[in-house]
Amino acid sequence: MPHVSLPGGQPGIIGLLAAFRASERPLNDLANAVMHGPSTLTAAERELIAAFVSRGNECEFCCNSHAAAARHLYGPRAALVDAVLADPAAADLDDEMRALLAIAAxxxxxxxxxxxxxxxxxxxxxxxxxxxxDTVLIAAMFSMFNRYVDGLATVAPADPAVYDEIGARIATKGYGSQFRTPAPGGTP
Structure with missing residues (x-):
């Protein structure tokens, strides 16, 4: 049970941002800038780093959400995501990504x-x-997000389909208000 009231039992950071709207825009803006803005890393690589860091921090909601986003973005190479989360040393990574994940860890x-x-x-x-x-910033940012989500004991759904839906939205639309329900009175 979450330590704070969250609207409609919304999971993870989605519920927190819906409940505490003052922090929603700055956190989403940061996430969009880092994860979907200009970078020499692909969006798939950035989501993989986010999932990897979240796995290390044992944040189930963030790991599953960002692993799903990375799978969507990697497309035919989606199995790489699960390989990295299971055993990064054995995963079929290039040397650059292996070195960046070591820094992120x-x-x-x-x-x-x-x-x-x-x-x-x-x-x-x-x-x-x-x-x-970008690797350092993603690792630092997701460590903060992981602690935010877990420190307030937010809901982590058991259904993998929920994460797949979240991952698809992140992969196609980025981070933002498309996740939240309308506020009382019908305005988002």
Missing amino acids: KVRRDGRLVTADDVRRARDAGADDRAIH
């Missing part, structure tokens, strides 16, 4: 763990400044 625990050697490995594998920056 460190940021998830403590940003100060990222070393010059970690960054050098990513650069040697082809990552540019933007990819390294």
Whole structure:
């Protein structure tokens, strides 16, 4: 049971943003800028990093939602998402993504763990400044989102179809008001 009242039992961050509208726009704007704005990482790679970080933080709602988004974005390569979440060391990743996930894993625990050697490995594998920056920001941002969702004990649906629907919306529409129900009186 959530620690705060959420409209209509909406799950995860969707319920929190619907209940606390003052934080909705800035958080969605941040997510859209980082996850769907200009980057040298694809949207699929960014969603994979988000799911990977959320798995490490044991945030069921965020991991499942962003894994579903990554699957939609990867299309025929969707199985890669589950492989990374099961065992990133054995997943069929290129060296650049492997190095970026290693950085994300460190940021998830403590940003100060990222070393010059970690960054050098990513650069040697082809990552540019933007990819390294975006990886660190995604890992930090999703660690915050994970703590927000779990710290308020939000609902994490058991039905995989719910996450598939959320993932499809993220993949096609980004982050925003399409997730929330109208406020009392019918205005979103």
